[in-house]
Amino acid sequence: MAGSIEAEAKATYERFVKTRDEIDEGKRPWSDLADFFTEDAVYIDPAWGRIEGRENIREFFEKSMAGLTGYGWSTPENWTMAEGNRLVSQWDQILGHKEDGTPWLVAGLSILYYVGDGRFCYSHDMLNMTHVGETMRAMGWTPPPEFNMPPRKPIRDISLPKAWAHLESSRA
Template identity: 30%
Template sequence: MTGNTFSRDELVEAFAGFEKTVDRAAQTRDWDPWVDQYTDDVLYIEHAAGTMRGREQVRPWIWKTMETFPGSYMTSFPSLWAVFDEATGRVICELDNPMRDPGDGTIISATNISIVTYAGDGRWCRQEDIYNPLRFVKATLKWCKKAQELGTLPDEAAAWMTQMGAAR
């Protein structure tokens, strides 16, 4: 519980701002504005990567994740649906993580559930990402195999496949 109650309108507006900033970050590949939406003492729980405390622990993780394959091939992170809990200031949503077109128009993605807690004034004090990492591996392998089939597999994706033991 945050101890604060936010109106639905405030949460919806704040989350729309959050999504707009994340989308802009994905388009420009500048991840700082995304991180700057969190409070200085944000608690970020990422089940595969661990728990980070504070914006300055989150920042290098987001940059590394988003600038390293497969994150570097994810084009956007739109919510497919969202639930707004005014009493706790939480937004629970399912985020899509589509990868760029491998060359034939195919869209390959995986989703995760995120729970973000609003702190007020356009800042978020907690985020928890919940997902099955194997679903992301499976989607990435599917993307790599499609790109390989099309002759568009980049070196960094080929290296990832080798690392995962999936290279042909």
């Protein structure tokens, strides 16, 4: 792709968001998002912690989203910016709608590192999990049978992975 690394990162992220939107609509499986990551990527989830490797990320998407898809949840993007290989995106996690039509909403932020060729080597999603819990209680949400609880003691290491080497080679 011709142009700056920022433009390429943003174009790839736009495809990522389009894929996620199609997943929210039930048109694709969650595992399709793993295709946007390098084989040695790291994904940091606020509830599930650190996930290493594309195939583990693929499995994580399916397992972690079971029971959350198809209940009116969505993740609209508000803004995205890129500087060099780093991309930051602010989005809302919409957990459904109140009787008055306003959304049950929790704001989120993602930091990703882009390595080229349509792939990211790192993604760190941030949500205020206290706000998530309070919102879910207020809406009276109960987990459906297919829901999977996050690990009791997730790995909280948010350091960049060995995949960081991808960033050095992409600058050469």
